[in-house]
Amino acid sequence: MNKKNIVKSHQDFNKIINSGKKINSKYFSIYYNKNYMNHSRYGISVGKKLGNAVFRNKYKRKIRAIVDNNLKIKQMNQDFIIILKKYGSNKTYKELNQDFDNLIFKIKEI
Secondary structure, rough: OHHHHHHHHHHHHHHHHHHHHEEEEEEEEEEEOOOOOOOOOOOOOHHHHOOOHHHHHHHHHHHHHHHHHHHHHHOOOOOEEEEEEHHHHOOOHOOOOOOOHHHHHHHOOO
16 A cells, blocks of 8 residues: 555544544454545554564564455545554464454444
């Protein structure tokens, strides 16, 4: 996705987390909120408790690749904050992708 599709500001993160809806799975917590733009935006968070900077950046790259390859999320016109949980920190790309797809499917049903 383009840089315009990324939530970076602390204010936007807090707004989505505080006023949005939340859905959980074994590996992710996703906060989402409707936006009034022509595209979806997303932010990724991997906590310091999960590992050092190299580890966190590695998993952010994996999650970014999952989001970029997911066509459903691009058509939803929502803001997403994707938080990796402790149990997702040792999973493969394939397992994370499958869990993420299940969550997006649940969000689309709501």
